Amino acid sequence: MPMKLLLKNLEYLWEEEKLIKIVKRDQPSRAIFFLTPILAIFLTLVAGGLIFFILGFKPFEALKFFFIVPIADMYGFSELLLKATPLCLIAIGLSFCFKSNNWNIGAEGQLTFGAIVSGGVALLFYNQEGFYILPIVILAGAIGGMLYASIPAILKTYFNTNEILVSLMLVYVSKLILDYLVVGPWSNPEGFNFPETRQFSDSARLPILFDGLRIHAGIFLALASVIISWFIFYKTYLGFQMKVSGFSLKTAKYAGYKGKKMIILVFLISGACAGLAGVGEITGPIGQLHREVSPDYGFTAIIVAFLGRLHPVGIIFASLVVAITYLGAETAQIFMQIPKYTGQVFQGMILFFLLASDYLLFFKIKFIGAKK
Amino acid sequence: MNTHLKLSNVTKIYPGCVANDNISLEFKSGKIYALLGENGAGKSTLVKILSGVVIPDEGKIVLNNKIIKLNSPIDAKKNKIGMVFQHFNLFETLSVFENLIIDSGENIENLREKILSIMKKYNFSIDLDIPVLNLSAGQKQKVEIIRCLIRNPEVLIMDEPTSVLTEQETSELFSSLRQFSLEGILIIYITHKLKEVMSLCDEVAVMRKGKLVSVSKILDEKIETLANKMVGQNLKTVKKKVSKNQSINQLIKISNINFHSEDPFETNLENINFEVNRGECFGIAGISGNGQSELFQILSGEIISQNNSIILNDNPIGNLNPQERREFLMAFSPEDRMEQAAIPQMKIFENVALNNFKSSNFFNKGLIDEKKIKEHSQKILSDFSVNTNNVELKSQFLSGGNLQKLIIGRELITSPDLLICFNPTWGLDVGAINYIHETLIKINEQNKSIILISTDTDELLKLSDKISVIHKGKLSKLMNADEVTSEKLGILMGGGEID
Numbered sequence: 114m115p116m117k118l119l120l121k122n123l124e125y126l127w128e129e130e131k132l133i134k135i136v137k138r139d140q141p142s143r144a145i146f147f148l149t150p151i152l153a154i155f156l157t158l159v160a161g162g163l164i165f166f167i168l169g170f171k172p173f174e175a176l177k178f179f180f181i182v183p184i185a186d187m188y189g190f191s192e193l194l195l196k197a198t199p200l201c202l203i204a205i206g207l208s209f210c211f212k213s214n215n216w217n218i219g220a221e222g223q224l225t226f227g228a229i230v231s232g233g234v235a236l237l238f239y240n241q242e243g244f245y246i247l248p249i250v251i252l253a254g255a256i257g258g259m260l261y262a263s264i265p266a267i268l269k270t271y272f273n274t275n276e277i278l279v280s281l282m283l284v285y286v287s288k289l290i291l292d293y294l295v296v297g298p299w300s301n302p303e304g305f306n307f308p309e310t311r312q313f314s315d316s317a318r319l320p321i322l323f324d325g326l327r328i329h330a331g332i333f334l335a336l337a338s339v340i341i342s343w344f345i346f347y348k349t350y351l352g353f354q355m356k357v358s359g360f361s362l363k364t365a366k367y368a369g370y371k372g373k374k375m376i377i378l379v380f381l382i383s384g385a386c387a388g389l390a391g392v393g394e395i396t397g398p399i400g401q402l403h404r405e406v407s408p409d410y411g412f413t414a415i416i417v418a419f420l421g422r423l424h425p426v427g428i429i430f431a432s433l434v435v436a437i438t439y440l441g442a443e444t445a446q447i448f449m450q451i452p453k454y455t456g457q458v459f460q461g462m463i464l465f466f467l468l469a470s471d472y473l474l475f476f477k478i479k480f481i482g483a484k485k
Numbered sequence: 486m487n488t489h490l491k492l493s494n495v496t497k498i499y500p501g502c503v504a505n506d507n508i509s510l511e512f513k514s515g516k517i518y519a520l521l522g523e524n525g526a527g528k529s530t531l532v533k534i535l536s537g538v539v540i541p542d543e544g545k546i547v548l549n550n551k552i553i554k555l556n557s558p559i560d561a562k563k564n565k566i567g568m569v570f571q572h573f574n575l576f577e578t579l580s581v582f583e584n585l586i587i588d589s590g591e592n593i594e595n596l597r598e599k600i601l602s603i604m605k606k607y608n609f610s611i612d613l614d615i616p617v618l619n620l621s622a623g624q625k626q627k628v629e630i631i632r633c634l635i636r637n638p639e640v641l642i643m644d645e646p647t648s649v650l651t652e653q654e655t656s657e658l659f660s661s662l663r664q665f666s667l668e669g670i671l672i673i674y675i676t677h678k679l680k681e682v683m684s685l686c687d688e689v690a691v692m693r694k695g696k697l698v699s700v701s702k703i704l705d706e707k708i709e710t711l712a713n714k715m716v717g718q719n720l721k722t723v724k725k726k727v728s729k730n731q732s733i734n735q736l737i738k739i740s741n742i743n744f745h746s747e748d749p750f751e752t753n754l755e756n757i758n759f760e761v762n763r764g765e766c767f768g769i770a771g772i773s774g775n776g777q778s779e780l781f782q783i784l785s786g787e788i789i790s791q792n793n794s795i796i797l798n799d800n801p802i803g804n805l806n807p808q809e810r811r812e813f814l815m816a817f818s819p820e821d822r823m824e825q826a827a828i829p830q831m832k833i834f835e836n837v838a839l840n841n842f843k844s845s846n847f848f849n850k851g852l853i854d855e856k857k858i859k860e861h862s863q864k865i866l867s868d869f870s871v872n873t874n875n876v877e878l879k880s881q882f883l884s885g886g887n888l889q890k891l892i893i894g895r896e897l898i899t900s901p902d903l904l905i906c907f908n909p910t911w912g913l914d915v916g917a918i919n920y921i922h923e924t925l926i927k928i929n930e931q932n933k934s935i936i937l938i939s940t941d942t943d944e945l946l947k948l949s950d951k952i953s954v955i956h957k958g959k960l961s962k963l964m965n966a967d968e969v970t971s972e973k974l975g976i977l978m979g980g981g982e983i984d
Contacts, residue, residue: 348853353838353848356831360828361824361828364828369808
C-alpha cells in the first residue's frame with residue numbers, strides 16, 4: 114500500500130514538530146536572497162548535464178551547445194535580446210501582481226489578446242503608411258492586454274473567484290479566439306487559406322535596430338518598464354501599499370488600503386505589459402498574426418519573475434538566463450537532434466531548484482532523531 | 486478497562502514563551518476531565534504533547550504505570566490515545582469510508598463491518614459512501630470520532646469540539662461522550678466554555694499562562710469561580726481613580742450593530758449598543774472567542790457596517806474604512822502585533838507609515854516622503870521610550886513590549902480623540918504592561934477616550950470607567966467601575982445573569 118505509506122509520511126511533515134523538525138529562520142540574509150537564484154541555476158546545469166549524460170551525450174559538450182554556442186556571435190546575442198525582451202516585459206508586469214499577493218497566471222492570454230487587438234488595428238492600416246500608425250498599434254496592444262487582465266481582476270474583487278483559475282483558463286480562450294480569427298475573418302485573402310493574416314504595413318512595424326539582426330525597438334519598451342517599475346515599487350505610495358499587501362493582507366486592511374482598487378490596478382498594469390510584449394512580437398519579428406504568436410512567453414515569464422526575485426534589476430538578468438534556454442533548445446535540436454522541448458525541461462528545473470533552495474532560505478531543517 | 490494516565494513535570498518552552506510550565510496531572514478512566522483555559526493558556530500544547538504532535542522538553546508521561554514515549558502521532562495511536570482536533574483532518578472529496586480506510590490499520594472487509602457495528606452501538610447515522618463535503622460539521626466530527634474508535638482507544642482527547650457545532654449537535658456529542666466514559670474510555674475535554682464543563686465533566690483542571698492553576702471536582706466549583714481562575718484575579722490592583730468631573734460629553738455612539746458571519750469559526754454579533762463619553766475608558770470584558778475580534782474589526786472599519794450605526798462627534802462613520810476613520814481622529818491597536826498591527830519584516834519607519842493621515846504628508850502626490858516619515862518615527866521612538874533610535878531597524882528585532890510601544894506610539898502621536906485597543910498588553914512583561922497602562926491612563930486624563938477590549942480582568946478593573954461583558958456576541962448591561970467586582974464579571978463571562 115504505497116498510498117498508505119505516503120500518507121503516514123505526510124503525517125510526519127504535517128504538523129510543526131516530527132522526526133524532522135523544520136524551523137523558521139529568524140532572518141534570511143539579503144545576500145542569500147539574491148544568491149539562491151544563482152544556486153538554482155547552478156543546480157539546473159548539474160541536473161541538465163546529468164540528463165544529457167543519461168541520454169548518451171557528453172555532458173559538458175551538450176551544455177556548451179545549449180548555453181554557449183547559441184550566443185557566441187553577434188547574431189546569437191541579438192537573438193538572446195529578442196527573446197529576453199518579451200520575457201522581461203511580462204515578468205515586470207507580473208511582479209506588480211505577485212508582489213501584492215495577486216496570482217495572475219494568465220499573462221500568456223493577456224499577451225495573445227493584446228496581439229489580437231493590436232494586430233486588428235494594424236490590419237486596418239495594412240495598405241497605409243504614416244508615423245501615427247505604430248503608436249496607435251502599440252496603444253491598442255496595451256489596452257487589449259489590460260481589458261483581458263481586467264476579467265480575472267473584476268471577477269476576483271466582486272465575485273470572489275480564484276484569479277489563478279480564471280486567468281489560466283482565459284489563456285486558452287484567447288488562443289482559440291486567435292485561431293478563429295486567423296483561419297476565418299482575418300485570414301489573408303491572397304494567402305491560399307494558410308492560417309495567417311496579411312503582412313502589416315511597414316509603418317505598423319517596430320523599427321529594427323541593426324541591419325541583418327532581428328532585435329527591434331521593443332527592447333526600449335522593456336527597459337522603460339524596468340525603470341518605471343523600479344520607481345513605482347520603491348518610491349511611491351502605490352508601491353508601499355503593494356509591499357504591505359504582499360506581506361500581510363490583514364495589515365493592508367487594517368491600514369485601510371483600498372484592496373479592490375489595488376487588485377484591479379495591478380492586474381491592469383500586468384495586462385498592459387503582457388499586451389505590449391504581444392505587440393512587440395507581432396510588429397517586430399513576426400509582422401503578421403498567425404497561430405503561434407508566442408512560444409509560451411507568458412508562462413515562462415512567471416519563472417523569470419521569481420528567478421529575478423520580483424526585483425526589476427533581477428528580472429533583467431533572469432530574462433537573459435531564461436532566454437538562453439529558448440535558444441539553446443533550438444541549437445540542441447539542430448546539432449544534437451534533441452527535441453527542442455528540452456528548453457522547457459530546463460525552465461522547469463530552474464523553477465524547481467529555485468523553490469527548493471528558497472525553502473532552505475526561510476527554514477532550517479533539524480533532525481530530531483539524531484538528538485537521541 | 487481501567488486506564489490511568491499521568492503527566493509528571495511536563496515542560497515545553499517555545500522561543501519567548503513557556504507554553505507548559507512544570508505541569509503534573511492525573512487522569513483515571515470512568516471520569517470526564519475538563520482542561521479549561523483561555524487561548525494561549527497552554528492547553529493545546531499539553532494535548533499536542535499527549536497526542537505525540539509536540540515533544541516536551543522535560544517531563545514524563547505514564548500510562549498504566551508504564552512510561553511511554555510519544556514521538557509522533559503514530560506512537561500515540563499505538564498507545565491507544567485518540568485525539569479529535571478542533572479543525573477536522575478529513576479529505577473533503579473522498580467518501581466517508583475512504584477517509585476511514587486511510588491509516589486504519591485494518592483490512593477493508595473487516596473494517597466496514599467494524600464501522601457499522603460502532604455506528605449501531607452509539608447510534609450514529611452517517612452514509613459511509615457519500616463524500617465528506619456533503620456532511621454537516623457535527624457529522625464530520627462523528628467521522629473523526631469513529632476514526633478514533635476503530636482503534637479501541639483507552640484515552641480520547643477532544644479539542645474544543647463544540648466550536649463548530651449547533652446546540653442540538655452539542656447535546657448529541659455530550660451523550661456519546663458520557664456513553665464512552667461509561668464504557669471505560671478516559672475522556673479529556675479541552676474547552677474555554679464554562680457551561681459545558683459544568684454540564685459534562687466530573688473534574689476540571691484550569692490552566693493560565695502555561696501554568697496549572699487548579700484541579701478540582703466540578704461539584705466544588707461554580708461558573709464564576711472557574712471564570713476567575715481562568716482569567717486570573719488580583720483584587721489588590723489599584724484602580725484608576727474615577728474622574729470626578731464625569732463629563733457627559735458624548736464622543737461615540739454605537740447603535741444596533743449586528744454581524745453575521747458565514748465562517749463557523751467566527752462569532753456573530755447581536756444588537757451591540759453603547760456610548761462612550763470624552764475622557765472615559767470603556768472596558769469590554771469577556772473570555773476570548775466571544776466576538777471581541779469581530780467587534781474590534783467593526784469599530785476599526787475593517788468590517789464595514791451601516792453608516793448611522795457608528796456616530797463619532799455627530800459624524801456617521803459606519804461605512805468608512807480604517808484610513809478614513811483615522812481622519813476623524815480615531816486610532817486602533819489590534820490584538821495581533823506581528824501579523825496585523827505591524828509587519829515584522831519591514832523597517833520601523835515603514836511600519837510607522839501604516840498609520841497615515843492626510844495631514845501627516847507621508848506620501849506627497851503619491852510619492853513616499855521618506856525624510857518626513859523618518860523624522861516622525863524618530864519622535865515616536867523617543868516620546869514612547871522604545872529602546873532603539875534606529876528607524877531603519879527591522880521591527881522583528883524589537884521585543885514584544887517595544888513593538889507594542891511603537892504601535893501605541895504610532896497610534897497616539899497624532900493625539901486622536903478615541904483609541905480602540907484589543908488586548909494591548911497580551912504577552913508582555915510587567916514593565917511593558919505598566920508602561921502601556923500608564924500611557925492609557927494619561928490619555929484619559931487629557932480628556933481623550935478609550936475603548937479597551939481585553940480578556941485580562943485585572944487590566945479592565947484597573948483602567949476602565951465603565952465595563953460591559955461580551956458573551957456569545959452579546960454585550961451585557963453597562964456597569965460603572967465602582968460597582969463592578971470580579972465576581973460579577975465572572976458570572977457574566979460565563980453567560981450567567983446578574984440583577
